[in-house]
Amino acid sequence: MADNRYWRLDDHPRGNDFAAAFSLQHEPVPAPGPGQVLIRNHWLSMDAGTRMWITPRTDGYQPPLPLGSKMMGLCLGEVAASRDSAFAEGDLVRCFGQWADYALVDPAASALTKVDADVGDVRQHLGALGLNALTAWAGLVEVAKVQPGETVLVSAAAGATGSLACQIARNLGCTVIGIAGGPEKCRYLIEELGLAQAIDYRNADVAAALAALPGGINAYFDNVGGPMLDAVLPNMAHYGRIALCGLVSTYDSDAPVPGPARFDQLLMRRLTITGFFLPDFLDRAGGYLPQLRAWLDTGKLAMRFEETHGLERALDAYAGMLTGRNIGKAIVRVHG
Ligand SMILES: NC(=O)c1ccc[n+]([C@@H]2O[C@H](COP(=O)([O-])OP(=O)(O)OC[C@H]3O[C@@H](n4cnc5c(N)ncnc54)[C@H](OP(=O)(O)O)[C@@H]3O)[C@@H](O)[C@H]2O)c1
Numbered sequence: 293m294a295d296n297r298y299w300r301l302d303d304h305p306r307g308n309d310f311a312a313a314f315s316l317q318h319e320p321v322p323a324p325g326p327g328q329v330l331i332r333n334h335w336l337s338m339d340a341g342t343r344m345w346i347t348p349r350t351d352g353y354q355p356p357l358p359l360g361s362k363m364m365g366l367c368l369g370e371v372a373a374s375r376d377s378a379f380a381e382g383d384l385v386r387c388f389g390q391w392a393d394y395a396l397v398d399p400a401a402s403a404l405t406k407v408d409a410d411v412g413d414v415r416q417h418l419g420a421l422g423l424n425a426l427t428a429w430a431g432l433v434e435v436a437k438v439q440p441g442e443t444v445l446v447s448a449a450a451g452a453t454g455s456l457a458c459q460i461a462r463n464l465g466c467t468v469i470g471i472a473g474g475p476e477k478c479r480y481l482i483e484e485l486g487l488a489q490a491i492d493y494r495n496a497d498v499a500a501a502l503a504a505l506p507g508g509i510n511a512y513f514d515n516v517g518g519p520m521l522d523a524v525l526p527n528m529a530h531y532g533r534i535a536l537c538g539l540v541s542t543y544d545s546d547a548p549v550p551g552p553a554r555f556d557q558l559l560m561r562r563l564t565i566t567g568f569f570l571p572d573f574l575d576r577a578g579g580y581l582p583q584l585r586a587w588l589d590t591g592k593l594a595m596r597f598e599e600t601h602g603l604e605r606a607l608d609a610y611a612g613m614l615t616g617r618n619i620g621k622a623i624v625r626v627h628g
Contacts, residue, residue, distance in 0.1 A: 419595030440465030
């Protein structure tokens with residue numbers, strides 16, 4: 293019988309020590325039950341938000357993954373067997389499934405979606421046409437309501453969600469400034485994504501760099517939270533909007549982390565800060581795709597992939613993404 297390898301969550305990780313928390317297990321390839329679909333995973337998406345699911349915290353946007361479970365995340369692959377008439381063997385699909393050779397899913401619960409194979413590089417369904425892109429669009433357009441000519445700041449700007457937010461804001465006619473870790477990422481933001489400015493937060497004083505901006509920041513697409521948000525708040529323009537997309541600087545904490553020290557600036561500058569979560573937008577997010585696809589096809593939207601080969605190397609890819617080794621989207625090639 294064919295073998296299915298999968299990553300099992302055995303314990304809550306400490307920091308980025310994932311080897312002590314996960315083990316690679318083996319089982320026979322599962323057979324789909326009524327209504328279920330079996331996916332042969334081609335790529336796994338390494339997403340920062342999943343770090344929260346593997347803490348014991350119960351106050352997140354979804355319950356923690358129980359210890360002993362298969363690790364879950366976004367997958368891109370092909371239907372290997374189906375007992376749902378909407379999906380046929382060979383369909384290219386994206387879903388929330390298991391970190392495994394084969395993901396066994398219930399279509400509705402896993403957001404199983406057929407995706408177009410005719411996009412050049414099908415990995416773009418985890419990139420410029422993927423959930424990070426929909427998140428970037430929702431945050432900029434629906435939450436921050438950015439306008440042409442405004443100054444937009446993006447943190448974790450060279451990562452998957454951030455690099456797409458930078459490009460979308462640029463395409464919408466904004467002046468875009470990115471914050472990222474290290475000179476190589478800053479060069480990428482300026483030279484390849486055409487940003488007006490890039491701030492290397494590992495080597496520069498972010499607050500001082502932002503204070504030098506004329507007019508302040510109209511919209512902040514925040515992926516990071518923590519001390520970086522404190523550096524930004526006093527440098528927002530009056531009536532500025534903050535789309536709070538993520539808090540990657542705090543996801544490895546097993547306890548709540550205190551909010552911004554410069555909370556006062558919300559009053560002083562009449563700011564709005566709005567947390568948002570992509571699943572709340574999914575009913576209409578399909579409407580964002582034609583514009584994203586048009587930009588992809590005309591070279592106005594790109595995704596660089598940081599690809600790791602082999603399911604057995606997924607933990608290294610995951611730690612690499614969480615510690616900023618990736619430029620663009622970190623993915624793991626499983627098959628295909
Ligand atoms: N709200 C939603 O629905 C939604 C959906 C998707 C993603 N997100 C959020 O988007 C953010 C980015 O996620 P992603 O999956 O696209 O990952 P990513 O940006 O591709 O990778 C994570 C990046 O975070 C940066 N980072 C890690 N620790 C940091 C710290 N302490 N301070 C500053 N930067 C740090 C690293 O870049 P540097 O080298 O620059 O440090 C790293 O490359 C996350 O907060 C995630 O939760 C939210």
